[in-house]
Amino acid sequence: MTYALFAVSGFAALVYETVWTRRLVLVLGATVYSASTVLAGFMAGFALGALLGARLSRKALSPLRLYGWLELGIAAAAALFPLCIPLMLEVMERTALPIGPLRFAMSFASVLPATVLMGATFPVLCGARSGEAAGTRIAGLYTANLLGACAGVLVNAFLLLAFLGLAWSHWLAVALNCVVGVTALFLSRDAAVPEPEPPAAASGSVGWTALAVGVSGFCGMAFEVVWFRLLLPSFNNSAYGFATVLFVFLFSLGIGSWLARRVRPGLALLGGLQGLSALLGFVGYAGFELTQVLQSRFADMANSGISPFLFIPFAEALVLLTPLAVVQGMIFPTAARLDAAGEGAGAAVGRLYFWNTLGAILGTLTAGFWWIPAFNVQNALLLILGAALACGAVLIAAAGPRSLRWAAPAAAAALLALAWGRLRGRYLPSAMMEEWGTHFADLAPELLSYTEDLEGSVAVEQRGGGRRLVINGVGVAGYTNITKLLAHIPLALHPRPERALIICFGLGTTFRSALSHEGVRVDVVELAGAVLKAFPLFYRDAERWTGDPRARLIVNDGRNHLLRDREGYDVILADPSPPLYSAGTVNLYSRDFFALALRKLKPGGLLAVWLPEYPEPEFNMVLKSFFAAVPHAQLWLGSAGGGGVVMLGSAAPIPLDQARVSRRLAAAGVRRDLLERDGEFRDEAAFWKLALGPARDFAGALAAAPEVTDEFPRIEYPYFRAKTKAYYRHPAILAKP
Numbered sequence: 001m002t003y004a005l006f007a008v009s010g011f012a013a014l015v016y017e018t019v020w021t022r023r024l025v026l027v028l029g030a031t032v033y034s035a036s037t038v039l040a041g042f043m044a045g046f047a048l049g050a051l052l053g054a055r056l057s058r059k060a061l062s063p064l065r066l067y068g069w070l071e072l073g074i075a076a077a078a079a080l081f082p083l084c085i086p087l088m089l090e091v092m093e094r095t096a097l098p099i100g101p102l103r104f105a106m107s108f109a110s111v112l113p114a115t116v117l118m119g120a121t122f123p124v125l126c127g128a129r130s131g132e133a134a135g136t137r138i139a140g141l142y143t144a145n146l147l148g149a150c151a152g153v154l155v156n157a158f159l160l161l162a163f164l165g166l167a168w169s170h171w172l173a174v175a176l177n178c179v180v181g182v183t184a185l186f187l188s189r190d191a192a193v194p195e196p197e198p199p200a201a202a203s204g205s206v207g208w209t210a211l212a213v214g215v216s217g218f219c220g221m222a223f224e225v226v227w228f229r230l231l232l233p234s235f236n237n238s239a240y241g242f243a244t245v246l247f248v249f250l251f252s253l254g255i256g257s258w259l260a261r262r263v264r265p266g267l268a269l270l271g272g273l274q275g276l277s278a279l280l281g282f283v284g285y286a287g288f289e290l291t292q293v294l295q296s297r298f299a300d301m302a303n304s305g306i307s308p309f310l311f312i313p314f315a316e317a318l319v320l321l322t323p324l325a326v327v328q329g330m331i332f333p334t335a336a337r338l339d340a341a342g343e344g345a346g347a348a349v350g351r352l353y354f355w356n357t358l359g360a361i362l363g364t365l366t367a368g369f370w371w372i373p374a375f376n377v378q379n380a381l382l383l384i385l386g387a388a389l390a391c392g393a394v395l396i397a398a399a400g401p402r403s404l405r406w407a408a409p410a411a412a413a414a415l416l417a418l419a420w421g422r423l424r425g426r427y428l429p430s431a432m433m434e435e436w437g438t439h440f441a442d443l444a445p446e447l448l449s450y451t452e453d454l455e456g457s458v459a460v461e462q463r464g465g466g467r468r469l470v471i472n473g474v475g476v477a478g479y480t481n482i483t484k485l486l487a488h489i490p491l492a493l494h495p496r497p498e499r500a501l502i503i504c505f506g507l508g509t510t511f512r513s514a515l516s517h518e519g520v521r522v523d524v525v526e527l528a529g530a531v532l533k534a535f536p537l538f539y540r541d542a543e544r545w546t547g548d549p550r551a552r553l554i555v556n557d558g559r560n561h562l563l564r565d566r567e568g569y570d571v572i573l574a575d576p577s578p579p580l581y582s583a584g585t586v587n588l589y590s591r592d593f594f595a596l597a598l599r600k601l602k603p604g605g606l607l608a609v610w611l612p613e614y615p616e617p618e619f620n621m622v623l624k625s626f627f628a629a630v631p632h633a634q635l636w637l638g639s640a641g642g643g644g645v646v647m648l649g650s651a652a653p654i655p656l657d658q659a660r661v662s663r664r665l666a667a668a669g670v671r672r673d674l675l676e677r678d679g680e681f682r683d684e685a686a687f688w689k690l691a692l693g694p695a696r697d698f699a700g701a702l703a704a705a706p707e708v709t710d711e712f713p714r715i716e717y718p719y720f721r722a723k724t725k726a727y728y729r730h731p732a733i734l735a736k737p
Contacts, residue, residue: 010148049119054350057127127346217359233473256329271395
């Protein structure tokens, strides 16, 4: 029964992590820095809780009763979390303090109370056994918690966030903690008092096991960061991709933990597992190159798609990651069993869990912030392999048979040399295309640029005469008049625009078009700095525009920039990256974002947001959300040829002054920009034909559509809607009469 309780606790913890991260990212910004700070807050709480649990486990007369109170404490702390969000939003919007310290202070203050208690539960439960039974209990509890978290990953992604939303998912987790806590207290009444654990004894293995689990945590999380970066493009950058890869990792770790019950613990075994994980990491990467070609990866990389890819990439992740993660999953319970025999299960688990979590924090930060941006993802993998091999060789040399003390380091050096020769300096997209292009020429567009940015991979590819921007393997932008009109429509209609904001840079087309209007200062906020650096690959005159004194380029999350802005804008333009289900895109398509943007407009200001015209259910949900948030709204086509619409809105009625629009469109710079690509806007009449009408004309067609909000990020989770024919229809309200 204890295993079942701990599995439910793992489920709830995963729900908290997902929901709280989403809420905090909306406040702190959807950047790697923000997400990593939140994750570090969670892990720091687990680490501190592990030390607390180790102390409590030595003194608890009834570990099960103490565990019950800890679960109720988690529920109480979690119940207070929603109260933090409005306070943090207020602070972020009103203070001018640097964002870095604010991220750290807010993240840690909001999550530490609950996560410290979560971290204490594992050593406290393990403290209920000592001796030989402790080893079985440690592995069993670790497995149960991981499998519960696995269930949480899938249920959260496919059901809870899609149908219950963030708030109800949060309160479901609180209720589960309450149920677990009350059940544990009830069961503790009849539970036998366990044998007192022996006092901590000095052991020659204590330092070595701490090294083993610390390096295992470091390499394990670094492997996850690398594999998330490699595999998410296969899922078209969807939230389902993140959930699926995480599920494979957690499930495989659980299998490894269960298998660890059947092996005899020892330092040499820990060293062997570290070395084997490095070997399997290298083999997995070699297999990844093959699976990518088999999927015709680069033939499809410029097509963002309407519905997320799932099953083929899931099979890819399962094949490539399972062996590595199973071996990784064996390391912690093996080390804990080794030390539990001497110092007791609770104390051993608490101490080792602390070092394992500390290593995981360092692995996440090192791989995500340093190794990948500085050395490329393949070289980052090489460094991780080196760390695992070095640890394995040291452990075997210290405690293994005499025959292995020289053989192990030699084997580690040989494998590292092989990996070095294969991975060093290698850029996967260009290297694969060079190798396979001669055999499968149809798979290989010309790759003009490829950069591993802090926020993701950014590439520029050329097919025939056209160039596309590819972010995380998904084609997000190409040359089109739509991105020009996103700037020209609001800037031509606004009575006197002086300051404009563009969220999402893309190719830079909207940026150039906005600056073609004289007297307008333009701020551009782009999440990935490498996107800004790719500007010259699309426009030869890029330096002219970036050097314009009216222009300011900012690398940040657009929504967070808007939240902290105090001056206000006359025009705000948003061009979110497709597809609509892409992870994070919903943050710029929710009713809450539209309301925030409206607050940041100066009197008479205009908000313009591009919306792709597919699929119909998502289109209708976003459009209804915009109309609900904006008092005065209109719908415009982006181009007569289709490709999306421009949602235009304001807090005041939008004047359609034809004389003013004629003067603006006739200005030399604007006219030159409009005619740059083709002759679609050779005359002013073509501009006015794009106007479809005010919001009231579409109210009836949108009546049945639910709204997209921060609480219900529906468009990010379209799996079940994508199984219906209606999902693939072109929006009826755009049908030509």
